[in-house]
Amino acid sequence: xxxxxxxxxxxxxxxxxxxxxxxxxxxxxxxxxxxxxxxxxxxxxxxxxxxxxxxxxxxxxxxxxxxxxxxxxxxxxxxxxxxxxxxxxxxxxxxxxxxxxxxxxxxxxxxxxxxxxxxxxxxxxxxxxxxxxxxxxxxxxxxxxxxxxxxxxxxxxxxxxxxxxxxxxxxxxxxxxxxxxxxxxxxxxxxxxxxxxxxxxxxxxxxxxxxxxxxxxxxxxxxxxxxxxxxxxxxxxxxxxxxxxxxxxxxxxxxxxxxxxxxxxxxxxxxxxxxxxxxxxxxxxxxxxxxxxxxxxxxxxxxxxxxxxxxxxxxxxxxxxxxxxxxxxxxxxxxxxxxxxxxxxxxxxxxxxxxxxxxxxxxxxxxxxxxxxxxxxxxxxxxxxxxxxxxxxxxxxxxxxxxxxxxxxxxxxxxxxxxxxxxxxxxxxxxxxxxxxxxxxxxxxxxxxxxxxxxxxxxxxxxxxxxxxxxxxxxxxxxxxxxxxxxxxxxxxxxxxxxxxxxxxxxxxxxxxxxxxxxxxxxxxxxxxxxxxxxxxxxxxxxxxxxxxxxxxxxxxxxxxxxxxxxxxxxxxxxxxxxxxxxxxxxxxxxxxxxxxxxxxxxxxxxxxxxxxxxxxxxxxxxxxxxxxxxxxxxxxxxxxxxxxxxxxxxxxxxxxxxxxxxxxxxxxxxxxxxxxxxxxxxxxxxxxxxxxxxxxxxxxxxxxxxxxxxxxxxxxxxxx
Ligand code: HDE
Numbered sequence: 001x002x003x004x005x006x007x008x009x010x011x012x013x014x015x016x017x018x019x020x021x022x023x024x025x026x027x028x029x030x031x032x033x034x035x036x037x038x039x040x041x042x043x044x045x046x047x048x049x050x051x052x053x054x055x056x057x058x059x060x061x062x063x064x065x066x067x068x069x070x071x072x073x074x075x076x077x078x079x080x081x082x083x084x085x086x087x088x089x090x091x092x093x094x095x096x097x098x099x100x101x102x103x104x105x106x107x108x109x110x111x112x113x114x115x116x117x118x119x120x121x122x123x124x125x126x127x128x129x130x131x132x133x134x135x136x137x138x139x140x141x142x143x144x145x146x147x148x149x150x151x152x153x154x155x156x157x158x159x160x161x162x163x164x165x166x167x168x169x170x171x172x173x174x175x176x177x178x179x180x181x182x183x184x185x186x187x188x189x190x191x192x193x194x195x196x197x198x199x200x201x202x203x204x205x206x207x208x209x210x211x212x213x214x215x216x217x218x219x220x221x222x223x224x225x226x227x228x229x230x231x232x233x234x235x236x237x238x239x240x241x242x243x244x245x246x247x248x249x250x251x252x253x254x255x256x257x258x259x260x261x262x263x264x265x266x267x268x269x270x271x272x273x274x275x276x277x278x279x280x281x282x283x284x285x286x287x288x289x290x291x292x293x294x295x296x297x298x299x300x301x302x303x304x305x306x307x308x309x310x311x312x313x314x315x316x317x318x319x320x321x322x323x324x325x326x327x328x329x330x331x332x333x334x335x336x337x338x339x340x341x342x343x344x345x346x347x348x349x350x351x352x353x354x355x356x357x358x359x360x361x362x363x364x365x366x367x368x369x370x371x372x373x374x375x376x377x378x379x380x381x382x383x384x385x386x387x388x389x390x391x392x393x394x395x396x397x398x399x400x401x402x403x404x405x406x407x408x409x410x411x412x413x414x415x416x417x418x419x420x421x422x423x424x425x426x427x428x429x430x431x432x433x434x435x436x437x438x439x440x441x442x443x444x445x446x447x448x449x450x451x452x453x454x455x456x457x458x459x460x461x462x463x464x465x466x467x468x469x470x471x472x473x474x475x476x477x478x479x480x481x482x483x484x485x486x487x488x489x490x491x492x493x494x495x496x497x498x499x500x501x502x503x504x505x506x507x508x509x510x511x512x513x514x515x516x517x518x519x520x521x522x523x524x525x526x527x528x529x530x531x532x533x534x535x536x537x538x539x540x541x542x543x544x545x546x547x548x549x550x551x552x553x554x555x556x557x558x559x560x561x562x563x564x565x566x567x568x569x570x571x572x573x574x575x576x577x578x579x580x581x582x583x584x585x586x587x588x589x590x591x592x593x594x595x596x597x598x599x600x601x602x603x604x605x606x607x608x609x610x611x612x613x614x615x616x617x618x619x620x621x622x623x624x625x626x627x628x629x630x631x632x633x634x635x636x637x638x639x640x641x642x643x644x645x646x647x648x649x650x651x652x653x654x655x656x657x658x659x660x661x662x663x664x665x666x667x668x669x670x671x672x673x674x675x676x677x678x679x680x681x682x683x684x685x686x687x688x689x690x691x692x693x694x695x696x697x698x699x700x701x702x703x704x705x706x707x708x709x710x711x712x713x714x715x716x717x718x719x720x721x
Pocket of ligand 1: 074075076077080114115116132133134135148149150155159160161163222223224338339340356357359360363364365367368
């Protein structure tokens with residue numbers, strides 16, 4: 001029998017997960033109860049051709065287990081991918097929080113992160129237009145802290161009471177379960193058109209933030225205002241931010257649609273492959289801090305989750321870094337069974353009274369009871385704390401812990417009073433001492449009534465291409481809505497954000513913007529509430545612009561092309577010199593060349609080298625790459641006469657990607673959409689189209705610099721009025 005090979009990773013050591021791992025290499029197959037199996041291919045029968053026998057405990061066990069393999073998928077965020085990593089503190093927040101993991105620079109805190117979409121089922125495409133979940137489990141020495149956030153800093157609704165309505169509206173419609181993982185349908189926009197409070201989030205959801213290039217290139221936000229509590233018990237309001245080292249990037253909508261067909265696992269694969277290659281995704285973890293006495297100094301309420309605090313007003317202070325460096329061993333055991341909860345906090349962090357957050361504090365444990373099936377879900381290895389855990393909770397389905405002794409109550413004398421309570425000084429959690437004197441009311445605060453100022457701030461802060469994408473997304477979504485009254489109501493609401501936005505969306509829908517701006521319906525108020533009190537406030541224009549809201553203008557955007565993938569469209573007899581020159585230049589900047597050839601296997605270069613083909617023309621597409629290069633070959637007809645190659649280049653052009661050609665490929669260029677604008681390459685001035693005229697250095701420099709612009713937006717056609 002072969003010895004089994006059991007590698008022990010850093011994270012596993014830290015979390016002592018090794019005892020839960022099963023390595024079957026070199027082992028016999030057994031039943032669940034350890035009996036070695038002699039024949040795993042045939043059931044027990046009365047004679048070779050006879051009926052099966054009930055006594056076949058081996059087959060019964062195997063099939064029973066199979067029959068029960070599925071658990072309910074998450075009601076929201078069902079589609080997701082996770083990875084292990086660590087958080088490392090910069091040690092600069094002790095004035096604000098006593099949370100040990102945020103102050104201790106000597107110890108790395110293990111983390112598990114799960115990214116997700118919201119609306120789609122577990123098997124839906126990664127590239128749906130949707131918010132992305134960004135949930136982090138910090139396994140700290142003082143217990144588990146979960147930051148259960150999104151890649152968008154605000155939310156659709158202000159009160160948890162509306163969440164089931166929002167989700168019912170966005171999910172596939174109940175009568176025919178259509179459409180999958182898409183908000184472009186009547187029920188979603190019906191609800192939104194009656195909920196002016198959603199307008200800020202709608203701007204983000206219709207922007208390219210909702211179609212990220214990669215999970216590795218997304219910002220993350222805790223959304224709600226939380227509290228930091230320092231060693232003296234002083235509280236400071238805090239918002240959590242994650243800024244990706246590679247910058248925040250997106251694909252374009254036509255690309256997203258095509259990726260969904262070409263590779264529905266695009267984000268999952270990208271995360272997995274990059275971690276396997278050692279390109280560990282990294283974020284800077286930062287905080288916006290607001291002193292208690294400044295709570296009311298903004299023209300919005302910091303408890304309102306449809307508002308962000310512009311970074312120009314309160315800058316984000318980096319307090320540590322988050323790195324993902326290990327893929328899960330088993331998707332179900334880890335990514336599927338991980339149970340996040342915004343209510344998992346540690347001393348030094350506390351809640352604010354944001355009514356959406358307050359509702360979430362109930363929901364997440366409740367959902368695990370039906371999803372994971374037992375109050376013992378904290379014992380599943382991925383959910384276990386690394387801090388010592390002792391209490392009097394007992395029993396329940398699938399209990400793993402073997403509690404020793406006769407005492408399971410407190411106070412007790414039979415176990416000397418243990419487990420004992422911890423004083424605050426000993427690390428005991430004490431809720432923030434907050435004075436509350438109020439009437440019991442079912443009401444929305446008047447301070448939550450400004451629904452349009454930040455929607456306008458977001459729209460106005462975008463570059464022209466980014467604004468155009470929002471307009472086009474709204475045209476796309478609303479054109480799929482069949483009920484004309486819903487379209488009109490939406491135009492009315494949009495006109496409260498920007499007249500230009502509403503008019504341009506309207507022209508795509510072939511209707512006019514209603515004359516009166518939309519007066520909000522009976523939203524967010526009860527049957528007997530006074531509508532005047534809740535009338536939306538007019539736009540406050542005191543914040544004109546926030547560059548941090550635009551992906552293009554964002555101060556953290558870099559021109560790095562690290563981990564980007566360039567498709568090299570190569571025919572047999574490809575110029576090795578030219579191929580190798582650009583490949584080397586890309587690799588020196590951390591990007592990668594992928595050979596796309598006329599067939600799978602390999603091709604032969606012009607100097608006789610066998611070159612491995614990564615993808616064939618017929619099984620790949622330019623939407624899966626960041627840029628395209630076509631090196632010349634001895635005979636270019638394998639390129640010029642291939643429809644897949646032409647489409648590859650046309651899409652790369654349409655999606656504003658950099659395209660490089662070796663000299664001598666004029667016939668190919670003419671066969672593409674570039675051909676019309678090409679003028680036989682005489683002026684060589686089409687933006688982002690780079691011709692290799694033989695000076696390898698100038699070509700590779702130009703190519704990599706242009707790629708650093710990410711998209712050549714000036715190629716994008718003007719939006720129709
Ligand atoms: Fe969630 N949400 N949510 N949510 N949420 C869940 O928990 C819920 C909200 C978010 O990768 C569920 O374990 C309510 C805001 C993420 O496993 C459920 C309300 C934000 C994830 C639930 C909200 C989120 C979830 C489904 C309104 C951004 C995936 C299964 C009060 C800050 C975590 C589960 C993962 C998952 C309820 C609103 C983020 C049903 C009731 C706002 C990233 O408990």
